[in-house]
Amino acid sequence: MSQSAPAVAIRHLTKTYRRGGQVVPVLEDISFDIAAGDFVALMGPSGSGKSTLLNLIAGIDRPDSGELRVADVDIMQLDEAGLADWRARNVGFIFQFYNLMPVLTAMENVELPLLLTGLAARDRRERVEVALGMVGLSDRMTHYPSELSGGQQQRVAIARAIITDPTILVADEPTGDLDRASADDILALMDRLNGELGKTIIMVTHDPHAAQRARRTRHLEKGLLTD
Amino acid sequence: MYLLKLILRNALRHKLRTLLTVLGLLVAILSFGLLQTVVDAWYTGANSAAPDRLVTRSAVSLVVPLPVHYRDKIRAIDGVRSVASANWFAGVYQEPKNFFPQFAIDPATYLAMYPEYRIHPDQLRDFMRDRKGAVVGRKLADTYGFKLGDVVPLRGTIFAGNWEFVVRAIYEGATPKTDTSQFFFHWEYLNETVRTRAPQRANQVGVFVVQVSDVSRAAEISATIDAQFRNSPAETLTETEKAFQIGFIKQTEAIVIAIRIVSFVVIFIILAVMANTMAMTARERVGEHATLKALGFGPGFLGGLIYGESLTIAFAGAGLGVLLTFPVADWFGAKMGTLFPVFEVSTETVWLQFTCALVVGVAAAVVPAWRAARVRIVEGLRAVG
Numbered sequence A: 001m002s003q004s005a006p007a008v009a010i011r012h013l014t015k016t017y018r019r020g021g022q023v024v025p026v027l028e029d030i031s032f033d034i035a036a037g038d039f040v041a042l043m044g045p046s047g048s049g050k051s052t053l054l055n056l057i058a059g060i061d062r063p064d065s066g067e068l069r070v071a072d073v074d075i076m077q078l079d080e081a082g083l084a085d086w087r088a089r090n091v092g093f094i095f096q097f098y099n100l101m102p103v104l105t106a107m108e109n110v111e112l113p114l115l116l117t118g119l120a121a122r123d124r125r126e127r128v129e130v131a132l133g134m135v136g137l138s139d140r141m142t143h144y145p146s147e148l149s150g151g152q153q154q155r156v157a158i159a160r161a162i163i164t165d166p167t168i169l170v171a172d173e174p175t176g177d178l179d180r181a182s183a184d185d186i187l188a189l190m191d192r193l194n195g196e197l198g199k200t201i202i203m204v205t206h207d208p209h210a211a212q213r214a215r216r217t218r219h220l221e222k223g224l225l226t227d
Numbered sequence B: 001m002y003l004l005k006l007i008l009r010n011a012l013r014h015k016l017r018t019l020l021t022v023l024g025l026l027v028a029i030l031s032f033g034l035l036q037t038v039v040d041a042w043y044t045g046a047n048s049a050a051p052d053r054l055v056t057r058s059a060v061s062l063v064v065p066l067p068v069h070y071r072d073k074i075r076a077i078d079g080v081r082s083v084a085s086a087n088w089f090a091g092v093y094q095e096p097k098n099f100f101p102q103f104a105i106d107p108a109t110y111l112a113m114y115p116e117y118r119i120h121p122d123q124l125r126d127f128m129r130d131r132k133g134a135v136v137g138r139k140l141a142d143t144y145g146f147k148l149g150d151v152v153p154l155r156g157t158i159f160a161g162n163w164e165f166v167v168r169a170i171y172e173g174a175t176p177k178t179d180t181s182q183f184f185f186h187w188e189y190l191n192e193t194v195r196t197r198a199p200q201r202a203n204q205v206g207v208f209v210v211q212v213s214d215v216s217r218a219a220e221i222s223a224t225i226d227a228q229f230r231n232s233p234a235e236t237l238t239e240t241e242k243a244f245q246i247g248f249i250k251q252t253e254a255i256v257i258a259i260r261i262v263s264f265v266v267i268f269i270i271l272a273v274m275a276n277t278m279a280m281t282a283r284e285r286v287g288e289h290a291t292l293k294a295l296g297f298g299p300g301f302l303g304g305l306i307y308g309e310s311l312t313i314a315f316a317g318a319g320l321g322v323l324l325t326f327p328v329a330d331w332f333g334a335k336m337g338t339l340f341p342v343f344e345v346s347t348e349t350v351w352l353q354f355t356c357a358l359v360v361g362v363a364a365a366v367v368p369a370w371r372a373a374r375v376r377i378v379e380g381l382r383a384v385g
């Protein structure tokens, strides 16, 4: 990977959905770059295509046409298995509803992505402890998601997202289900991940307060990038 | 380890649902095992038949007797080691429902041909000396509390009148599969009595049991015996003891087939229940499966979770069902008394039970695992929240 290559390079990206025989355009000719180490907020009204764009960047959905390179990899060329493998190594996911496994403890949830790395159980455990310490949950390691507050669950999810040291972190409305105080905690944590650890973060939000935390904001309007 | 932990916790997520499914499996596997054991019990005679024993009966029908003097002619045939006779007696002990097989035999030759009936030499001597003596099997003795010296009255059916026998010997089975529900007594005693009551029926036997010296010549010797009596007033039909027993069972084959069908229907029903459980489970977890896929886990991992959970539940139920099969079969066998001479759960039955569990576990997971492998991540993720 060359030093100067952007973390994400998007050229003329389009995406349509088919609904009852009708073709609905969702993203039209999107082009922009995200520099490594950046923290970008994607804003726009509901239904403007923010999540769709994020999903394409994260490699969990496929565009119709255009170019999409993440960390200099043309992910459109990867097959399903190749893409899954690529996601495991390059993408950290933060969801609006945390998406933790309810039957696993905080530790076990954070450990989950490491199962795909071939790391020994002891090394996995060590890393999990460090990650949970980083999000301030050292004292909640053996708690199940149902025993944690929303903000705490999201912090577990963030620990899970960073555990494999991925190239990019994608967050879709990470504070959408949280009260103001918890949301601020989460945003401060993301700010630290970006500032102190140099993580590249792409965050979808419709909350201007959340977007303020990002270094940069891009706006989507009906599938078009407006700035 | 991690995967096993996850599978187990997933299985226990809906405790009541899992418990009910396990209970259903338990009952199904238990029923299957018992029905299978009933079928086995039906075939006990055929399975414990010795290859060197032939049975010669009337070519007309099993109920038509043969003249006793055939014995010497059969014994003279080359390759025949020993010949014994047996008459089906069909007496009633107290009530018709107290069924057990009774045979009038020529004791010295007959018992020598059945080494699997183990008799203490002293008891054998007592039996040989007593014209009215009887040898009873261990299971029969235990069922009705017969002890040495007891007088056993039987009400004749084929041979009218009231008969009395004295228990002189109790035989043990050489293996658990040996039929110890039988009752043997002296053919001489039967014949003497018949001679006075119905002289035209004297000097007749039901079947001859023929022991051959070379098993490989069994077919040839059978043919020679039957040829010997061809065109005589009482033609014979000789076959191996096993073929004879199977022919006997054939009469009740419809029942056996019905039992077999029912046992598989039971498994099929539990398969439907189990498939429904797994389908519900997988549908509830679409969001989790999509999340796992987003994190980079492939269809193999998801399949492992789903097949693993299905098999865990199936084998939990089957394990308990198999464990319970033994005491329940013992109880059932005891209740049935001498109706089923041998009521033993076979190793084969246990294997079949576990095979059923495997089939149910795998089959129930096929569709959910296939769906999970195919679910599109973006669509699956929308199910969360």
Ligand SMILES: Nc1ncnc2c1ncn2[C@@H]1O[C@H](COP(=O)(O)OP(=O)(O)O)[C@@H](O)[C@H]1O
Pocket (backbone or CB within 6 Å): A017, A018, A019, A024, A026, A044, A045, A046, A047, A048, A049, A050, A051, A052, A053
């Ligand atoms: N699977 C789909 N099938 C059809 N239309 C879809 C599908 N997913 C999203 N859309 C449509 O695409 C548009 C953009 O959706 P989305 O990216 O989720 O918007 P946002 O995240 O900005 O609210 C919406 O009009 C939505 O209805």
Ligand SMILES: [Mg+2]
Pocket (backbone or CB within 6 Å): A050, A051, A052, A204
């Ligand atoms: Mg959205």
